Structures are given as C-alpha cells and as structure tokens.
Amino acid sequence: MPNSPVTTSYDNLRDFIARCFCSCGMAEGDADRAAGLMARADLIGQDGHGVFRLPQYIRRIQAGGLEVNARICTLQERSATALIDGGNGLGHLVMHHATQLAMQKAKTTGVAWVGARHSNHAGPASLYASMPTEQDMIGIYAAVGSANHMPPWGGTEMLLSTNPIAVCIPSASYPPIILDMATTVAAYGKVKTAAQRGEPIPEGWMINRSGQPLTDPNRASEGFLLPIGGAKGYGLSLIFGLLAGTLNGAAFGREVIDFNADSKTTTNTGHFIIALDIKAFADPKEFKSDVDRIWAQMKSSPRLPGFDSIRLPGERLAKVTRDRIEHGIPLSAALNTALTELAQDLGVAPL
Amino acid sequence: MPNSPVTTSYDNLRDFIARCFCSCGMAEGDADRAAGLMARADLIGQDGHGVFRLPQYIRRIQAGGLEVNARICTLQERSATALIDGGNGLGHLVMHHATQLAMQKAKTTGVAWVGARHSNHAGPASLYASMPTEQDMIGIYAAVGSANHMPPWGGTEMLLSTNPIAVCIPSASYPPIILDMATTVAAYGKVKTAAQRGEPIPEGWMINRSGQPLTDPNRASEGFLLPIGGAKGYGLSLIFGLLAGTLNGAAFGREVIDFNADSKTTTNTGHFIIALDIKAFADPKEFKSDVDRIWAQMKSSPRLPGFDSIRLPGERLAKVTRDRIEHGIPLSAALNTALTELAQDLGVAPL
Numbered sequence: 290m291p292n293s294p295v296t297t298s299y300d301n302l303r304d305f306i307a308r309c310f311c312s313c314g315m316a317e318g319d320a321d322r323a324a325g326l327m328a329r330a331d332l333i334g335q336d337g338h339g340v341f342r343l344p345q346y347i348r349r350i351q352a353g354g355l356e357v358n359a360r361i362c363t364l365q366e367r368s369a370t371a372l373i374d375g376g377n378g379l380g381h382l383v384m385h386h387a388t389q390l391a392m393q394k395a396k397t398t399g400v401a402w403v404g405a406r407h408s409n410h411a412g413p414a415s416l417y418a419s420m421p422t423e424q425d426m427i428g429i430y431a432a433v434g435s436a437n438h439m440p441p442w443g444g445t446e447m448l449l450s451t452n453p454i455a456v457c458i459p460s461a462s463y464p465p466i467i468l469d470m471a472t473t474v475a476a477y478g479k480v481k482t483a484a485q486r487g488e489p490i491p492e493g494w495m496i497n498r499s500g501q502p503l504t505d506p507n508r509a510s511e512g513f514l515l516p517i518g519g520a521k522g523y524g525l526s527l528i529f530g531l532l533a534g535t536l537n538g539a540a541f542g543r544e545v546i547d548f549n550a551d552s553k554t555t556t557n558t559g560h561f562i563i564a565l566d567i568k569a570f571a572d573p574k575e576f577k578s579d580v581d582r583i584w585a586q587m588k589s590s591p592r593l594p595g596f597d598s599i600r601l602p603g604e605r606l607a608k609v610t611r612d613r614i615e616h617g618i619p620l621s622a623a624l625n626t627a628l629t630e631l632a633q634d635l636g637v638a639p640l
Numbered sequence: 641m642p643n644s645p646v647t648t649s650y651d652n653l654r655d656f657i658a659r660c661f662c663s664c665g666m667a668e669g670d671a672d673r674a675a676g677l678m679a680r681a682d683l684i685g686q687d688g689h690g691v692f693r694l695p696q697y698i699r700r701i702q703a704g705g706l707e708v709n710a711r712i713c714t715l716q717e718r719s720a721t722a723l724i725d726g727g728n729g730l731g732h733l734v735m736h737h738a739t740q741l742a743m744q745k746a747k748t749t750g751v752a753w754v755g756a757r758h759s760n761h762a763g764p765a766s767l768y769a770s771m772p773t774e775q776d777m778i779g780i781y782a783a784v785g786s787a788n789h790m791p792p793w794g795g796t797e798m799l800l801s802t803n804p805i806a807v808c809i810p811s812a813s814y815p816p817i818i819l820d821m822a823t824t825v826a827a828y829g830k831v832k833t834a835a836q837r838g839e840p841i842p843e844g845w846m847i848n849r850s851g852q853p854l855t856d857p858n859r860a861s862e863g864f865l866l867p868i869g870g871a872k873g874y875g876l877s878l879i880f881g882l883l884a885g886t887l888n889g890a891a892f893g894r895e896v897i898d899f900n901a902d903s904k905t906t907t908n909t910g911h912f913i914i915a916l917d918i919k920a921f922a923d924p925k926e927f928k929s930d931v932d933r934i935w936a937q938m939k940s941s942p943r944l945p946g947f948d949s950i951r952l953p954g955e956r957l958a959k960v961t962r963d964r965i966e967h968g969i970p971l972s973a974a975l976n977t978a979l980t981e982l983a984q985d986l987g988v989a990p991l
Contacts, residue, residue, distance in 0.1 A: 305869065307877075308958070308959070319714055325793065349714040357726070365920065365921065367721040367749055367750035367917075367920050368719060368720065368748070368749045368750070369749035369750050369751045369752070370749070370750030370751050370916075370917070370920040372920070372922075374913060392651070397718070397719070397722030398718055398719045398720035398721070398749055399718035399719070399720050399753070400720045400721050400751060400914075401720070401751070402750070402751040402916060404921055407814045423966075427883070427887075440941055440944075441941050441950045442951070442952070443943055443944055443947030443949070444938070444941030444942065444943055444944065444947070444950045445941060445942045445943065445944055446940075446941035446942055448937055448938060448941060454881075456879045458879065458882050458883075462747065466878070466879070466882065468875040468876065468879050470869075470872045470875060470876075472920040473724075474869060498944075499945065500944050500945055517648070517823060517868050517869025517872050517873065518868025518873060520870050520951070520953075521821045521868050522868065522869060524819040524821060524953040525819065525821075527817070527819075527934075527938070527952075527953065528807045528809065528817070528819050528953075528991065530934075531809050531817065531934065532778070532807075532809075533929065535930050535931065535934060536778075536918070536921050537921060537922075538921075538922060541934060542934050542937045544935075551962070563751075565721075565753060566718075566721070567887070569716065569718050569723070570716065570721070570723045570755055570887050570888060570889075571723075571887060571889060572890075573690050576886065576887065579886050580882065580886065582893075583878075583881075583886060583892060583893050586799055586893045586894055587792040587799060587878070587893075588796070589797075589798055590791055590792050590795030590796060590797035590799060591795065591796045591849050592794055592795055592796065593794055593795065593796055593849075594850065594851055596794030596795070597853070598794070599792045599794050599795045599918040600793070600794070600871070601878075602871075602875040602878065602879075628647075
C-alpha cells in the first residue's frame with residue numbers, strides 16, 4: 290500500500306540517507322558527507338537530483354557497479370590543474386574532493402581546473418559550482434550526464450547526454466547568481482519526476498524518432514530530449530562532453546552507460562570543476578556590490594506583456610531553500626513509498 | 641554609383657586593411673597583426689565580423705573613441721591569471737596579447753585565465769579560442785558584446801548583448817571542433833549583413849516591444865534579439881557578461897556603449913580567454929584521436945527526416961576556409977562600395 294506524501298527536514302533527510310549508505314558498508318565520514326550533499330539537493334529544490342536518486346545509488350552499490358569505499362587519487366597534477374581518479378566512488382564524494390582541491394590551488398594560482406574520471410552521478414551541478422563562493426571564488430562545473438538522451442543535431446542515435454553546466458557568482462546583498470542548466474530544454478530528471486507525479490511534460494522537451502512531439506513521460510524511452518537553441522545546444526553538449534569526459538579519460542558518446550537501465554557496469558563518469566579566485570581580478574567586496582548593481586538593473590527592466598517579474602538565475606533556488614528551511618522538504622507519495630521500502634530492505638530506521 | 645560584388649584574396653584583403661590602419665597612424669606591426677586577424681575572419685566565413693567592420697573601426701579612431709597606438713599593460717597577475725588593461729586599443733590587438741599570455745602561463749600551470757578591460761570589439765570569438773590549439777591547448781573565449789541587443793528574460797530594456805562564447809578543441813585528422821556562438825538565436829552582425837544584402841531575417845531571431853516577430857532587418861532598432869532556450873540563453877548571456885565584463889572592471893549592463901551608434905565614447909569592452917593545456921590531462925596525440933572517434937560517432941548517427949547530414953561545430957568553418965583559400969573571399973556590392981569610399985577618404989590604394 291502506498292504511503293502518503295510527507296514533509297521532512299534537511300536534518301532528518303540527511304540522517305536517513307547516511308543510515309542507508311552506512312548499512313551498505315560506507316565509512317561514516319563519507320556517508321555523512323554524501324548524505325549532506327544529497328539532502329542539500331532536495332533543500333534547494335533540485336527534486337530530480339536528491340534523495341529521489343537514493344534507491345538507484347543503493348541498487349548500484351548492491352549490484353557491484355559502485356565502489357562504496359572508493360580510493361580517490363590524483364593521476365596527474367600541475368600547479369593549477371589536476372586529473373583525479375574517483376575509484377568508481379559516488380560522484381558526490383569525488384566532486385567534493387575535486388572542488389576542495391581546485392579551491393586550494395586557486396588560492397595561489399588564481400584559477401584552477403580539476404577534472405575527474407571513474408566517478409559516478411554527483412547530483413545537481415550547482416552543489417559544486419557554489420562551493421567556491423565560501424572563499425570569494427567563482428565556481429564553474431560541468432559533467433557528462435549519466436545516460437544518453439539526445440542525438441547530435443539532425444540525428445536519431447542518442448550519443449549525447451544533457452551534459453549540464455553550473456556557474457555560481459556571489460553577490461553582496463542578493464542571493465548568489467547560480468546558473469544550473471542542462472544543455473537540453475529539460476533535464477531528464479524532470480521527465481522522471483513528472484512520470485512519478487503522473488503529469489505530462491510540455492511540448493518542446495522531447496520528440497520521438499519521427500520528429501513528432503512527445504509529451505507522455507512514461508513513453509520517454511520512445512524518443513529523446515531536444516537541445517536548447519537547436520544546433521547550438523547540441524554544440525554545447527558536445528563541448529562539455531569532450532571537456533568533462535574525453536579530456537579526463539572518462540566515458541562520452543557510445544561509451545556512456547545508461548545508469549537508469551544498468552546498475553552493474555562501471556560508468557566511468559567524468560566531470561570538471563573550475564575555481565576562479567575573485568581576488569586575482571578585483572576586490573571581492575567591490576565585485577560583489579557590482580554584481581548587486583547588475584542584479585538591480587535586470588530587475589528594474591520594464592516587462593513584456595505576460596510577465597509579472599524579471600528573474601535572476603539563482604533567485605528561485607534561494608526562495609525555495611528559504612521556504613524549505615522554514616516549512617520542510619516535501620516528498621511525493623511515490624517517493625515516500627520507495628524510501629520506506631528501501632529502509633525495510635536495508636534494515637534501517639525509516640525517514 | 642555603387643561598385644559590383646568582388647572576390648579578393650586573403651593577402652589582398654589583409655594588405656588593404658593594414659594600409660587603412662597605417663594611414664590613421666597605427667604602428668606597422670600592430671596594423672599587420674590586426675589586419676591579419678580581420679582578414680582571417682573573412683577567410684573563415686565570419687562575414688559580419690571581418691572587413692565589414694573596418695569603416696566603423698576607422699570612424700571610431702577618427703572620432704577619438706579608439707586609441708590607435710594603445711599601451712596594453714598588466715594590472716594584476718598570478719601564476720595562472722592576469723588582468724590586462726587594453727588602453728582602449730583595438731580588441732584584436734588586446735586579445736591577441738591576452739591569448740599569448742594565457743598560453744605562456746598554461747604551459748607551466750596547466751590552465752590560465754586572462755581577463756581584459758578597456759578593450760574594444762575584437763571580431764569573431766573563434767579567432768582567439770583557436771590560437772591555443774597551435775600548442776596542443778584548448779581555448780575558451782567570451783566577451784561582452786559591443787552593443788546591447790537583448791533584454792533580460794521577460795523584460796524590454798536592452799541590458800544584455802549577444803555575449804558570445806567560443807571553444808576550440810583540436811582533433812587528429814578532422815578539422816578542430818570550433819563552437820562559436822552568440823547566446824542569442826542570431827548574432828547582431830548577421831542582422832546587419834542581412835540588411836546590407838536586402839534579405840529578410842528568419843522568424844525567431846528578433847521580436848518587437850509587443851512581443852511580435854520582427855523579420856525586417858532595417859527595423860532592427862524597433863525590437864531585440866531573442867536568447868537561445870529562453871531563460872537559459874538569458875542566463876548564459878548574464879554569466880558571460882559578469883565574467884568577461886564586471887569581473888574585469890569592464891562595462892556590462894547599462895554601461896555598455898552602442899558602438900554602432902556612438903564612435904566617440906570609450907567602450908571599456910571586456911573579454912576573457914582560457915588556455916587549457918591538454919598535456920596536463922592526457923597525451924595530446926591520444927586525446928586528438930579520441931576526438932576523431934567522437935567526431936566519427938556523431939557523423940554515423942542515423943538521421944531524422946529532412947536532414948541530409950550531421951554536422952560537427954567547426955565543420956562548415958573548415959569547408960568555407962578551404963573554399964575561400966582556393967576561390968577567394970566574396971565581398972558584396974555594398975561592402976565593396978563602402979571599402980572603395982573608405983580608401984578614397986583615407987587616401988590609400990583601394991582593394
């Protein structure tokens with residue numbers, strides 16, 4: 290019998306996720322770190338990339354497709370770059386490590402670029418792009434998506450993923466500007482949550498193999514996602530795939546394993562993170578008030594008919610985060626049921 | 641009386657541009673360098689960003705809005721970063737300098753990010769992104785466009801430019817993958833060339849202030865360009881503007897001078913270039929054959945109805961370049977007339 294929808298707190302959700310990981314043999318420190326990042330994904334409103342993915346991650350650990358206590362190591366290093374091997378560990382742990390390393394390097398060099406191979410799905414891109422802001426740095430993150438959902442422009446073979454990019458730029462008195470976007474019109478996670486909620490997807494997100502619009506998310510396997518701006522979005526996805534995948538010796542193109550369909554095969558997921566030290570270019574205080582000025586300019590623009598406000602990227606995220614800190618994180622009935630079943634399977638206390 | 645269309649060679653075009661710059665007092669070495677980059681823009685098919693812009697650049701020099709013998713200097717430097725001041729010089733000279741500096745730094749550090757302020761329009765983005773490939777590096781370039789043509793998403797005040805990005809990734813036996821894209825559906829240069837050719841622009845490029853499609857390029861001032869992917873393209877334009885403009889102390893938002901309408905006021909144009917050394921991550925030979933493999937994969941995809949081939953970004957550029965090396969660079973009657981008049985005004989030998 291399905292559970293009801295439920296609302297939970299960040300702390301509860303994080304502790305539950307950590308319990309699940311620990312029960313699979315993950316070291317406590319790693320479990321806490323990964324759980325904190327995953328619960329944060331839900332807190333900031335990235336519902337398709339938070340605890341929703343937990344049953345899938347656990348399935349992969351149980352199937353032997355993900356190393357629960359991975360050894361992350363540096364394969365190659367220069368003063369401003371590193372290539373790390375994630376040891377087939379959880380992407381959250383690999384990219385947390387990579388981002389800390391990039392920040393440490395950028396403190397001296399001004400900018401650092403750290404790439405990773407043999408990683409896995411790491412949740413929402415903005416998690417990593419926003420870490421460097423703690424140290425007055427700008428973060429830029431990109432990844433090869435964990436399943437191919439898009440053909441090259443004009444094609445029908447799904448050789449490309451949503452390959453997302455996230456950039457986080459701090460401001461003084463407004464929320465940070467956070468762009469976190471798939472190079473497709475919609476992320477595949479949004480298609481999956483729509484299916485779970487029993488809602489149709491808007492026209493323009495997907496087409497089928499004859500080029501006709503596809504709006505039933507349960508028939509997603511019959512078609513593919515569309516890139517933003519036609520050939521331009523295809524170009525962006527290709528470039529991010531080459532930089533986050535191929536350059537790091539990670540999977541891209543036909544090598545990409547569909548982690549929704551296959552929990553056993555190593556994904557060799559690739560990502561990169563750039564940390565750019567604001568202090569290498571400007572006084573951070575002045576820069577952040579300049580960002581405020583730009584923020585206010587955008588907001589003050591007269592509006593087109595049909596729009597009731599101008600939004601800045603990151604504004605909705607900040608609002609959702611405030612709401613969820615105050616009122617809790619809502620989980621759908623289907624997700625609550627899945628998590629209750631997971632807790633039973635693992636023999637841990639439920640949410 | 642208007643001239644006829646004409647076809648010219650890269651060498652002729654470069655020499656003509658250099659003559660024009662020299663006649664305005666530019667030092668010979670700088671004139672040759674700038675002319676080479678501008679003629680290259682035409683050679684690679686970037687018609688809106690090559691010699692087409694020459695009369696405008698000369699007008700700006702004559703009006704005192706551009707320093708013909710600018711002193712480019714480094715304001716701030718770390719091992720992997722630099723902020724340079726272009727001294728209000730021609731963007732081509734500033735960004736050539738910035739790119740060389742970034743490549744020199746990246747040779748040691750693995751990656752370098754060089755930002756510039758007090759620069760000017762620099763022609764097509766791909767010119768700079770493709771320079772690092774000579775040294776087995778990847779180039780990434782972005783700029784604040786030289787006139788605002790786009791409002792924030794849902795707005796009507798033109799606070800944003802086409803803010804382009806270019807990325808160049810070398811391959812082994814295919815042309816390099818070169819993505820060179822405006823964050824708008826079309827670059828404004830394409831609207832200008834359409835106007836000069838007397839051709840309408842496609843629906844989807846621009847809308848007017850009531851939100852209706854605008855297809856007459858001569859009425860471009862009554863509307864604005866549309867971003868790719870709606871709010872996503874607006875987000876990208878905003879981010880590139882903050883990184884290429886605000887972070888460098890260069891103009892962005894309301895500060896941007898429309899260089900089409902005003903030849904006198906300093907533009908304070910901002911750009912940045914990233915050089916990423918492939919050798920810091922992979923063996924360049926292996927990497928480039930991996931890029932070949934991805935290239936071949938994309939090409940081999942079955943096609944949607946209505947497509948006769950799959951294109952890679954940079955493929956058309958390589959084809960146009962080959963054609964123009966062999967058959968010359970075509971200039972429209974209107975452009976040929978404008979250049980003949982310019983030669984007369986400056987008292988230099990015509991093309």
